[in-house]
Amino acid sequence: MSFxxxxxxxxxxxxxLPARPVLxxxxxxxxxxxxxxxxxxxxxxxxxxxxxxxxxxxPGPFPALLETxxxxxxxxxxxxxxxxxYVVFAVTHRGQRNxxxxxxxxxxxxxTHGIESPESYVYRGIVADCLRGAEFLLARPDxxxxxxxxxxxxxxxxxxxxxxxxxRVAEPLFYRVSDRPPEELADHLRAHPSAQVxxxxxxxxxxxxxxxxxxxxxxxxxxxxxxxxxxxxLPDAEIYPLTHEDAADNDGLDAWLAGRLGVEPMSRFVx
Amino acid sequence: MRDxxxxxxxxxxxxxxxxxxxxxxxxxxxxxxxPSFEYAPGLSTDTVAVYDVRYTSYQGVxxxxxxxxxxxxxxxxPGLVTIPGYISxxxxxRRWSELGYAALAVAPxxxxxxxxxxxxxxxxLLTHNIVDHHTYGYRGFYLDVVRxxxxxxxxxxxxxxxxxxxxxSQGGGLGITTAALRPEAIACVSAGAPYLCGIMAATRLTRSxxxxxxxxxxxxxxxxxxxxxxxxxxxxxxxxxxKVRAPVMIYLGLEDDVCPPETGFAVHRALPGxxxxxxxxxxxxxxxxxxxxxxxxxxxxxxxxxxxxx
Numbered sequence: 001m002s003f004x005x006x007x008x009x010x011x012x013x014x015x016x017l018p019a020r021p022v023l024x025x026x027x028x029x030x031x032x033x034x035x036x037x038x039x040x041x042x043x044x045x046x047x048x049x050x051x052x053x054x055x056x057x058x059p060g061p062f063p064a065l066l067e068t069x070x071x072x073x074x075x076x077x078x079x080x081x082x083x084x085x086y087v088v089f090a091v092t093h094r095g096q097r098n099x100x101x102x103x104x105x106x107x108x109x110x111x112t113h114g115i116e117s118p119e120s121y122v123y124r125g126i127v128a129d130c131l132r133g134a135e136f137l138l139a140r141p142d143x144x145x146x147x148x149x150x151x152x153x154x155x156x157x158x159x160x161x162x163x164x165x166x167x168r169v170a171e172p173l174f175y176r177v178s179d180r181p182p183e184e185l186a187d188h189l190r191a192h193p194s195a196q197v198x199x200x201x202x203x204x205x206x207x208x209x210x211x212x213x214x215x216x217x218x219x220x221x222x223x224x225x226x227x228x229x230x231x232x233x234l235p236d237a238e239i240y241p242l243t244h245e246d247a248a249d250n251d252g253l254d255a256w257l258a259g260r261l262g263v264e265p266m267s268r269f270v271x
Numbered sequence: 272m273r274d275x276x277x278x279x280x281x282x283x284x285x286x287x288x289x290x291x292x293x294x295x296x297x298x299x300x301x302x303x304x305x306p307s308f309e310y311a312p313g314l315s316t317d318t319v320a321v322y323d324v325r326y327t328s329y330q331g332v333x334x335x336x337x338x339x340x341x342x343x344x345x346x347x348x349p350g351l352v353t354i355p356g357y358i359s360x361x362x363x364x365r366r367w368s369e370l371g372y373a374a375l376a377v378a379p380x381x382x383x384x385x386x387x388x389x390x391x392x393x394x395x396l397l398t399h400n401i402v403d404h405h406t407y408g409y410r411g412f413y414l415d416v417v418r419x420x421x422x423x424x425x426x427x428x429x430x431x432x433x434x435x436x437x438x439x440s441q442g443g444g445l446g447i448t449t450a451a452l453r454p455e456a457i458a459c460v461s462a463g464a465p466y467l468c469g470i471m472a473a474t475r476l477t478r479s480x481x482x483x484x485x486x487x488x489x490x491x492x493x494x495x496x497x498x499x500x501x502x503x504x505x506x507x508x509x510x511x512x513x514k515v516r517a518p519v520m521i522y523l524g525l526e527d528d529v530c531p532p533e534t535g536f537a538v539h540r541a542l543p544g545x546x547x548x549x550x551x552x553x554x555x556x557x558x559x560x561x562x563x564x565x566x567x568x569x570x571x572x573x574x575x576x577x578x579x580x581x
Contacts (some may be wrong), residue, residue: 010415074359079478270528
């Protein structure tokens, strides 16, 4: 199956499935400045996924922010600073906590789950979950411009859904995996050497998705030369050179996004 | 402007703190460990053997861990228990065995591989039964790490005089509590950005998770504040620190929004004797990572003497 056909099929499947959102207010995460909700949506599969939504108090519209899931069993609820400034939606993909029925991801194990074919690979559904989250957020009437942040799940989401002004990417999982296989993949290949793995992973290569990104992009890395092919493939990208002084990095990354989405930068460290 | 090193962090110490934890450890150790070690060929390499471990801990809960040993080299090896962070699952600690350690990466109850009968969720663990120190969710969680030390000490290929603890954030905090509860068994602790120290003060110093969980809990249960403060005082690393006998290396990010540096300085001050402290300006919860790992490895090697490349 061609790259385009593969991903068009994902979009078609999502288009056939109504999201049927359910929002439940969360009083413990609600203040005079924002209201928080637990959210459930139907994604490809069909599979019911989860997310945390927070909406600032006031008439709006507000900038929107989609936080795509990290690699791991738990996603943090969005930070107070994001809740103050954005309509922020942190989407949880299938297999992660709160979206782990009927599929509970294993760690280690998720990265290679179903990797024997592109159709069975778990990340087909995980990308669909992120796309569903984007559709849910972008459809809200109380938002104007929108940003998306995360790893290559954010990049693929920005490539396949219009409406994002800004994309901030760090530590893409699927980038140059044949050059530096992550540990889970190396373990899998040791036991199951197969060329099919590379075929599957090629559908998720962020360099192949990059030309579709319409958003201004910030790529955070401590190795600009390693990421040169990705930066070159993105239509409008700049590199943020990570220093690993992470408070300073966090502030720099926050300020970049805030500038693109028209809000004030904020530091998580209260000085 | 904050001055974390100069800040005063006070944690009341319950009068029955020592008795509570002595009873807790006794209740736990009264249960046979019944450890099982199943070789994991898919995770093992030419240089490191990996085992899927289960053992019995507090209230009979079966707890999982990954255990790794060097393939070659002279046993006994120094032992290292690695303790996970709040939201992370334990990594298979092969890297430590490549450095010569027999390493046990514990998944305390509630982590994915140990959540069959206790699963408070994330967020959730920090506030699970937080109004009662007897039933607080962290009681078993703390003891699971203590029993992990016992599992490691029971291995014939481990030198029981050279067992260390390593972790960051929750792993750092529980390194300190475990060293206090097993002072005779622990040779050294590497604790990065220790969590669960100065707990109530931390909720006032940050809006970041996990401490934000307590802030949220008190938003809907403001009348529980005295009970919450009482409960967490039994679990605060600052109250455990005076019992630690092993050298503890602490490293802190001076702009850590997750575990405020004030609390890290406070637990360092509460340790008896001299202990190395490394601080990193402009750093947050990574607390100097990745470059601090070289310092961590050197500290552990100094006290545990692995035969590198064995």
